[in-house]
Amino acid sequence: MLKAGPDPKFVSYCLGRALDHDNDAAVHLFLKHGADPNNVSPWGEGGTHLHKAVSQPRSEETVRALLQRGADPNFADQRGKTPYTLAVGRGHAKLACLLEEFGADKQSPTNEDRLIGALARGERVPNDGDPAPDANVLCLDARRGDVDAVTRLLAAGVDPSAKVPVPPLHSAGYAGQFAAARLLVERGADLTQLNDFGGTPLGATAYGSLDCCDPQGGPGTLLPEEIKGDYAAIVQLLIEHGSPLPKECWGSEAVQEVLRRHGVPDGNDSD
Numbered sequence: 001m002l003k004a005g006p007d008p009k010f011v012s013y014c015l016g017r018a019l020d021h022d023n024d025a026a027v028h029l030f031l032k033h034g035a036d037p038n039n040v041s042p043w044g045e046g047g048t049h050l051h052k053a054v055s056q057p058r059s060e061e062t063v064r065a066l067l068q069r070g071a072d073p074n075f076a077d078q079r080g081k082t083p084y085t086l087a088v089g090r091g092h093a094k095l096a097c098l099l100e101e102f103g104a105d106k107q108s109p110t111n112e113d114r115l116i117g118a119l120a121r122g123e124r125v126p127n128d129g130d131p132a133p134d135a136n137v138l139c140l141d142a143r144r145g146d147v148d149a150v151t152r153l154l155a156a157g158v159d160p161s162a163k164v165p166v167p168p169l170h171s172a173g174y175a176g177q178f179a180a181a182r183l184l185v186e187r188g189a190d191l192t193q194l195n196d197f198g199g200t201p202l203g204a205t206a207y208g209s210l211d212c213c214d215p216q217g218g219p220g221t222l223l224p225e226e227i228k229g230d231y232a233a234i235v236q237l238l239i240e241h242g243s244p245l246p247k248e249c250w251g252s253e254a255v256q257e258v259l260r261r262h263g264v265p266d267g268n269d270s271d
Contacts, residue, residue: 002033012039012049019052024061037071046078054083054099056140057092064098073104082108089113090137091120119156135162142168142184145177154187161190166204170195173205173238176229181205182237191243202243205234206251232258 015035018026050071084104087096141149172181209231232254
């Protein structure tokens with residue numbers, strides 16, 4: 001299909017989809033067939049594919065491929081963040097060095113960016129008044145189930161109930177990451193907080209149990225029976241700690257069984 005010459009904007013879209021996962025081969029393929037590495041996504045905060053690759057973060061091979069095809073390390077998104085300032089501010093030192101090879105402005109990160117990056121790498125414990133790392137990094141690490149990173153970021157001052165589109169506990173629940181979810185609950189994450197879709201952490205967990213999600217990002221490609229997350233255990237954990245219950249059972253069969261044990265009616269029995 002790519003050899004038939006589809007509209008370049010669709011190839012560029014596919015490049016963005018490839019960046020939802022660790023998939024160097026797909027990135028090379030779409031770039032080879034004309035994907036624009038500086039394409040700005042209609043979602044998010046006006047960042048390019050390079051912003052996404054740095055934020056996730058993706059491999060050095062993927063980031064280098066984008067740069068070799070002309071990705072701009074100094075393009076600012078709607079917040080004024082460039083891929084380089086993101087790399088510095090999120091503690092991705094190797095990616096920052098790679099971006100410097102391709103002309104990143106070394107003077108663009110602020111002192112706060114550099115301090116936050118150091119905190120994200122666990123290089124020091126913040127003093128009172130120090131800025132905390134970007135809450136979005138905590139959400140990504142919670143989704144991946146990186147408990148060490150979640151622990152480090154919480155210690156650096158990131159709010160476990162940070163007001164972001166899909167908060168940390170929702171992110172862990174959506175991906176079925178029990179250990180990360182338990183840590184966030186223990187650190188006081190709000191069980192009633194709503195995400196931008198109107199769902200609670202329990203709702204995000206039930207949804208993830210059906211959504212074939214991939215912890216790397218974006219919708220997954222698994223069949224429902226192939227989903228490996230500990231969704232039922234997370235739902236049990238949330239209920240034990242006082243989460244509000246849904247009006248009716250939904251989610252995977254295992255999730256619904258937990259809800260039934262706590263008195264939640266089946267859909268056809270509810271009002």
